[in-house]
Amino acid sequence: MSPLLFWIFAALMLVFGIGVIINRNPVASALSLVASFLCLAALFVGLNAYFIAVIQVLVYAGAVMVLFLFIIMLLDLREEQRRRFNLLAVAGGALVSLGFVAELVLVLRKFTLGQKPFAPIAQVDDVRQIGMTLFSTHNLPLQVTGVLILVATIGVVVLSKRDLK
């Protein structure tokens, strides 16, 4: 990937990421998150990881965020916009995030920068590779996850039908 494109998409992703937090309007926040996901997908494309990029768009931007937006629109937005800043909460949040950044810097300083460039990866059929790994080496976790999701689905149906009786 051209470094220029990398910097453009990385910068856009950060800008939209900040937009998620500072927007008072929840719909604007959700849309910023979508834009941030799309930029992340673009970064994956730059790494020739098409499958992950496409799944990123399909699952997060196309399905999860649509549901989010759907729910946000059904809520009363004005309440959120009218809320005043709680100074104590802002200070607490700033403290936690500063602590986290300090921690990151401390850990990252222990590593030196990478010196060797990676050899370019040959064109691989990534869908096949991922499928092979999932269904051979990681078969049991996959099955367990499947059962877990099924249980969660049944739980949702039971919970939402309880009032209807």
Place this chain on the structure above:
Amino acid sequence: MALLDSIPWFLVFTSLGKTIFLVFLVVLPMVSYTVYAERRVSALIQDRLGPNRTGFPLTLLGFKKDFSPFLGGLGQPIADAAKFILKEDLTPGHVNKPYFWLAPALAMMPALITLSALPFGSEFMGVKMVVADINVGLLFMFAISSVGVYGIVLAGWASNSKYPFLGGIRSTSQMISYELCMGLSAVPVLLVAGSTSLSKIIDYQVHEGWLLLPITDGKLNLRELLLFLPMVLAFITFTISMFAETNRLPFDLPESESELVAGYHTEYSSMKFALFFLGEYTAMIAGSALTVVLFLGGWHLPFIPDGSHGPIWGAINIASFFGKVAVLLFFFIWVRWTLPRFRYDQLMKLGWLYLFEIALVNIFLTAGILAFTH
């Protein structure tokens, strides 16, 4: 100058050429003439005449007569476009302006972006006729078209009034439900062709016969015969979910005129309304093209081994691809003016209780047949 040398100029120019050809010379004219065809075919079905007068206005250029070839009315799309541009662009006072302006663009762009992964011809002058031949082409098309729902949702929400909002809500739930059916009904095709790359799916069909018509390679074996039933099932579920995804009748609940005025684009006028219109028809074309790629052999003409090569065959293949797309578009229009609209609960029931299950069972059926004949 290292930057200039590092740019693959040939790739850049061929890609640009293909994009311009696909979008401006094929798809957008196709959109406007699909609208024209819609009006003429609906007139035919309802025993009316339809727009049969407007010719190309040569009198404006100083000629004696307007040019009105063949059927008559072929100038109608140009007149429509002029009307859309010249109309007053009205933005009501109660809307949420930035999103109100963003929504039409978001409805139009994803439909156009999906076209980039579409192989619309074999090879022409040694260049593969696909803008971006990525190995996850099918998933790419699904992913980008799933982003298209934002345009409709935002339009409904930003309009800040009842009918658009209800239309937006309906269309969100409809599109989320039918996306699932659409993805699942394409899985049998992927199983048979063994790849998610659209060009490889077409390659498979060129050598082994179209999935919906396995005789097209001139021979028929047990595997193809057994696979015929699941392929027909997949085709039917895929087509039905595509109708729902593109908000076409019998599933045009988001803009059902009798209940919601015009649904999500009630508050829009002029070119912003036209963008929704263009987006819907472009999505229709992209959907038909995907059906052609998955089930009808893409650009391949029947009984021609390896699709043949050379510039003449390259051109013929492109024409055959868009010919097939045009036939499917006619089918879209035919269905629209034949069937009545579903009720909303019927729509959801059809999607979740029937199509979803059929598509799921179909995957197991296909996998079973493939394992049996392996």
